[in-house]
Amino acid sequence: xxxxxxxxxxxxxxPGILHQLTGVIARHGADITSVVIVEARRTxxxxxxxxxxxxxxxxxxxxxxxxxxxxEKTFEAVFGKRIVIMGGGAQVGQVAIGAISEADRHxxxxxxxxxxxxxxxxxxxxxxxxxxCARLPRVEALVLAGSLMGGDIERAVREVRAQxxxxxxxxxxxxxxxxxxxxxxxPVQAGVMTVxxxxxxxxxxxxxxxxxxx
Amino acid sequence: xxxxxxxxxxxxxxPGILHQLTGVIARHGADITSVVIVEARRTxxxxxxxxxxxxxxxxxxxxxxxxxxxxEKTFEAVFGKRIVIMGGGAQVGQVAIGAISEADRHxxxxxxxxxxxxxxxxxxxxxxxxxxCARLPRVEALVLAGSLMGGDIERAVREVRAQxxxxxxxxxxxxxxxxxxxxxxxPVQAGVMTVxxxxxxxxxxxxxxxxxxx
Numbered sequence: 001x002x003x004x005x006x007x008x009x010x011x012x013x014x015p016g017i018l019h020q021l022t023g024v025i026a027r028h029g030a031d032i033t034s035v036v037i038v039e040a041r042r043t044x045x046x047x048x049x050x051x052x053x054x055x056x057x058x059x060x061x062x063x064x065x066x067x068x069x070x071x072e073k074t075f076e077a078v079f080g081k082r083i084v085i086m087g088g089g090a091q092v093g094q095v096a097i098g099a100i101s102e103a104d105r106h107x108x109x110x111x112x113x114x115x116x117x118x119x120x121x122x123x124x125x126x127x128x129x130x131x132x133c134a135r136l137p138r139v140e141a142l143v144l145a146g147s148l149m150g151g152d153i154e155r156a157v158r159e160v161r162a163q164x165x166x167x168x169x170x171x172x173x174x175x176x177x178x179x180x181x182x183x184x185x186x187p188v189q190a191g192v193m194t195v196x197x198x199x200x201x202x203x204x205x206x207x208x209x210x211x212x213x214x
Numbered sequence: 215x216x217x218x219x220x221x222x223x224x225x226x227x228x229p230g231i232l233h234q235l236t237g238v239i240a241r242h243g244a245d246i247t248s249v250v251i252v253e254a255r256r257t258x259x260x261x262x263x264x265x266x267x268x269x270x271x272x273x274x275x276x277x278x279x280x281x282x283x284x285x286e287k288t289f290e291a292v293f294g295k296r297i298v299i300m301g302g303g304a305q306v307g308q309v310a311i312g313a314i315s316e317a318d319r320h321x322x323x324x325x326x327x328x329x330x331x332x333x334x335x336x337x338x339x340x341x342x343x344x345x346x347c348a349r350l351p352r353v354e355a356l357v358l359a360g361s362l363m364g365g366d367i368e369r370a371v372r373e374v375r376a377q378x379x380x381x382x383x384x385x386x387x388x389x390x391x392x393x394x395x396x397x398x399x400x401p402v403q404a405g406v407m408t409v410x411x412x413x414x415x416x417x418x419x420x421x422x423x424x425x426x427x428x
Binding site: 019025029031033034036040042075078088096100105115117118119120121128129132137 | 222228232237239240243244247248250251252254286287292306307314315321328329331334335339342343346348350351
């Protein structure tokens with residue numbers, strides 16, 4: 001049975017290092033699920049491994065470029081699922097209040113949900129941020145918190161929904177609400193509902209809602 | 215002159231893929247600064263590259279395992295610096311309100327600051343989350359928001375400060391405030407000050423403060 005492990009490697013900096021490290025990992029048949037280059041000298045891997053972590057750690061340590069290798073807790077174990085809230089500062093703050101309070105209640109019961117935010121203004125920066133969310137690890141839902149959003153932001157919302165992200169929109173002017181999975185008027189409730197929708201500890205199932213506007 | 219670029223690769227899933235992709239990137243002399251395995255079939259790289267991105271994209275595309283390669287906006291360009299707020303839900307929410315409002319004001323003037331939160335309870339989970347922050351990309355500051363924190367959380371705070379993170383603590387019971395760079399009683403002000411401390415658009419310099427308790 002494979003296990004999911006975290007490995008931190010301290011090594012010489014520079015081009016080609018990742019290629020050498022991943023070569024050792026590939027020879028152990030491990031499937032890398034996440035890589036973080038913390039700084040030029042420290043690289044952190046998460047992987048599914050069938051064999052013995054100590055054998056892999058030993059082989060990595062024997063590379064001449066490597067100074068130190070240690071096993072660490074995985075991000076999934078520490079930070080869990082993420083929701084991202086973006087838009088105008090006033091509304092993002094209120095959605096965050098709801099989401100953080102609700103995440104707290106689920107995390108106490110064993111869930112791991114973190115709440116990330118980015119206050120942003122303008123159609124192009126927001127559309128880019130929406131699209132970028134689909135490339136961030138562990139993101140399950142996105143909340144658009146503002147007063148007017150449309151145009152390319154609407155297209156970005158449809159793209160990331162097609163890639164599996166849940167998108168919640170505040171009730172606002174523009175075409176974004178019509179493109180979202182769920183539209184909520186109260187920002188605090190929008191944050192709460194988004195967390196409920198991704199929490200395994202909640203009874204809320206967005207697919208069973210007849211009304212998607214609140 | 216080298217440029218910082220983002221490259222998204224769609225390829226066959228499975229062990230060894232990252233080793234093949236990084237081999238091509240190493241041959242182009244690029245220094246990889248960030249990797250995100252979005253899902254098994256989609257891997258996103260950021261790198262500093264001296265040469266022509268199109269030549270690299272062409273060589274990656276010619277690998278038999280690769281289906282599609284595209285150039286994308288970098289995370290740094292979209293999400294920028296991060297601050298992380300962790301602790302009890304009530305206090306984390308209030309610190310977030312301050313931090314998000316202040317980040318909004320700086321982001322309008324050209325900064326890129328995002329505000330991430332995780333509501334968490336218990337000494338061991340919090341100590342782990344503090345230590346894990348030092349392995350997350352783009353994190354510059356950490357706010358500990360609670361009513362009682364000490365023991366292993368204090369040790370974790372000293373470790374991540376030694377690794378270069380700025381740590382702000384609410385005024386609270388336990389030994390964490392004494393280990394922090396800055397102690398603030400009002401949670402909204404704690405969020406605002408943390409953003410000011412990392413914003414290039416702010417005049418605030420924590421090293422010039424005579425008093426570190428507010």
